[in-house]
Amino acid sequence: MDIDHLSAVSQTLIIPVWARAMESRHAQPLFEDRLAEELMNRLKPDTSDFQNAKLSQVGTACRTVIFDEEVTDFIEKHPQSIVINLGAGLDTRAFRLSRLPFAAWYEIDLPEVMALRESLLANADPRVHTIAADVLKPEWCEKIVKEADQAVLMIAEGLSMYFSEAQVRAWLSLLASRFPGALMLLEALCPLMAHNQRLHDAVKNGARFQWTVRHSRDIESYDSRLSWVGDRLLIEKAPARWGIYYFFARLPWLGTWLNQRIVKIRFQQ
Numbered sequence: 001m002d003i004d005h006l007s008a009v010s011q012t013l014i015i016p017v018w019a020r021a022m023e024s025r026h027a028q029p030l031f032e033d034r035l036a037e038e039l040m041n042r043l044k045p046d047t048s049d050f051q052n053a054k055l056s057q058v059g060t061a062c063r064t065v066i067f068d069e070e071v072t073d074f075i076e077k078h079p080q081s082i083v084i085n086l087g088a089g090l091d092t093r094a095f096r097l098s099r100l101p102f103a104a105w106y107e108i109d110l111p112e113v114m115a116l117r118e119s120l121l122a123n124a125d126p127r128v129h130t131i132a133a134d135v136l137k138p139e140w141c142e143k144i145v146k147e148a149d150q151a152v153l154m155i156a157e158g159l160s161m162y163f164s165e166a167q168v169r170a171w172l173s174l175l176a177s178r179f180p181g182a183l184m185l186l187e188a189l190c191p192l193m194a195h196n197q198r199l200h201d202a203v204k205n206g207a208r209f210q211w212t213v214r215h216s217r218d219i220e221s222y223d224s225r226l227s228w229v230g231d232r233l234l235i236e237k238a239p240a241r242w243g244i245y246y247f248f249a250r251l252p253w254l255g256t257w258l259n260q261r262i263v264k265i266r267f268q269q
Contacts, residue, residue, distance in 0.1 A: 002043070002045070003043065003045065003116065005112065006112055006113065006116070007207075008205050008206040008207040008208075009162045009207045010089075010109075010110060010112065010113050011205055011207070012158065012162075012203055012205070012207050013089030013090050013113065013158075014043070014045045014090075015050070015053075015056065015060065015158075015202050015203070016060050016064070016089070016090075016091070016157075016158055017036050017039050017040060017043075017089075017090050018036075018040060018045070018047055018050055018057075019053075019056060019057045019059075019060035019061060019064075020033040020036035020060065020061070020064060020092070021033065021036040021037045021039070021040045022057050022061075023057070023060075023061040023064075024036060024037055025037075026061075029061075030061050030062070030064070030065050030237065030238060031061070031064060031065060031068070031096075033064075033092055033096065035092040035095055035121070036092060039090055039092075039120060039121075042120060043120075049202060049204045049205070050201075050202050052201055053201040053202040054201070054243075055201055055242070055245060056200070056201050056202035058238065058241045058242060059234050059260060061237075061238070062234040062235070062236070062237035062238055063157065063158075063187065063234055063260075063262070064093075065237050066232045066234065066236065066237065066262055067093065067155065067157055067185060067262065068093065068096065068097065070185055070232065070262065070264070071083065071093065071097060071100075071153065071155065071185075072097060072100060074151070074153045074183065075097070075100040075101065075102050075153075076100070078151035078153075079101040079102075080101060080102070080103040080150065081102055081103060081150060081151040081152065081153060082102070082103055082104045082105075082106070082144065082146055082150055082151070082152045082153070083102055083104070083105045083106070083152075083153050083154075083155065084105075084106045084108065084144065084152065084153070084154045084155070084179075085105070085106065085107050085108065085155045085157075086108055086135045086154060086155060086156045086159060087108070087109055087135055087156060087157070087158065087159035088107035088108055088109045088113075088114075088117065088130075089109060089113060089117070089158070090116075090117055090120065090121065091107070091157070092121070093155075094107065094123070094125070094128050095121075095123075098125055102127060103127065103150065104127050104128075104129060104145065105125075105127055105128045105129070106128075106129050106130075106131055106143075106144060107128065107129070107130045107131070108130075108131045108133055108135055108140055109132070109133075109135070110132065110133070110134060111132040111133075113132075114130055114131070114132040115132070117130065118130060131143050135159070135171070136163070136167060136170070136171050136174075138174055138178070141174075141178040141179075144179075151181075151182075151183075152179050152181070152182035152183070153182065153183050153184075153185070154175065154179070154182055154183070154184040154185065155184075155185050156184065156185065156186045156187060157185075157187050158187060159187070160186060160187060160188065160189075160211055161187075161188075161189035161194060161209045161210065161211055161212065162207060162208070162209070162210060162211075163210060163211050164210045164211060165210070165211050167211070168211045168222070169222045169223070172184075172219070172222055172223055172226055172265070173222070173223045173225075175267060176223055176225040176226060176267040176268070177225075179267055180225070180267050180268065180269045181266075181267060181268075181269050182266075182267045183229070183264065183265070183266055183267075184264070184265045184266075184267065185262050185263075185264060186219075186262070186263045186264075186265055187260070187261075187262050187263075188212060188213055188216065188260070188261055188262075188263050189209060189211075189212045189260055190212070190257065190258050190259055190260045190261075191212045191213075191214045191256070191257050192257045192258055193209065193212075193260075194209045194210070194211070194212035195212075197209045213263075214256050214257065215256060216228055216231050216261065216263045219263065219265060224268075225267055225268045226265055226266075226267065226268070227265065227266040227267075227268055228263070228264070228265060229264035229265060229266050230264050231261045231262065231263055231264070232261060232262040232264070233249075233259050233260075233261050234259070234260045234261065234262075235249050235250070235259065245258070
């Protein structure tokens with residue numbers, strides 16, 4: 001089984017799978033993801049581009065932990081809430097966090113990606129649903145079954161950097177109009193990498209980085225209904241494994257260029 005039929009951007013779904021599988025084999029893992037290991041064994045992808053991708057592996061592992069923490073915190077505060085995973089790829093979070101009392105979890109990605117996902121990840125949890133759709137278009141919104149008082153959490157991991165700024169602006173406005181009151185966890189690529197893609201240690205297949213933002217609060221200027229809640233920096237986790245990068249990312253004048261982060265955005269009612 002291969003992923004060659006997917007677009008260059010969609011093929012990047014293998015990077016977090018590889019990174020999570022590698023983390024599971026680490027001497028002191030931040031988490032274990034046996035499903036990621038199984039996926040790697042079944043897909044047997046070419047990982048030659050990742051041989052020197054130490055920062056991508058560490059970054060993805062730290063990102064995974066932070067997203068898991070934020071999702072767990074949200075669901076524990078809002079039992080019977082809805083989680084919407086935008087650009088799901090081969091993400092396994094719904095399996096890892098299946099113990100939590102969410103009401104519904106939606107995995108959304110392009111039809112060809114969802115076909116691959118469904119062939120590899122059998123799901124027996126009736127709360128988890130898949131939707132084959134372009135997340136930038138509004139049609140999928142109609143398929144979300146939601147009660148008026150249900151809390152909604154949206155996840156966008158490893159996704160927004162492949163959109164243009166115009167697309168991100170229109171997308172966030174769409175989400176704000178369809179899901180007022182929802183909280184979004186939006187990964188933002190560090191500006192240095194977005195503007196110098198040749199430096200990236202894993203994305204080498206032609207998928208092009210586009211969107212980034214140096215100051216997260218600037219997202220509020222995209223739409224009056226967007227409210228910046230805060231950031232989580234990837235370097236918060238496992239500082240020793242970041243090496244010298246951690247030192248430079250901590251410098252106030254340089255950190256805004258180097259820090260990849262998860263931006264928390266509230267869609268105002």
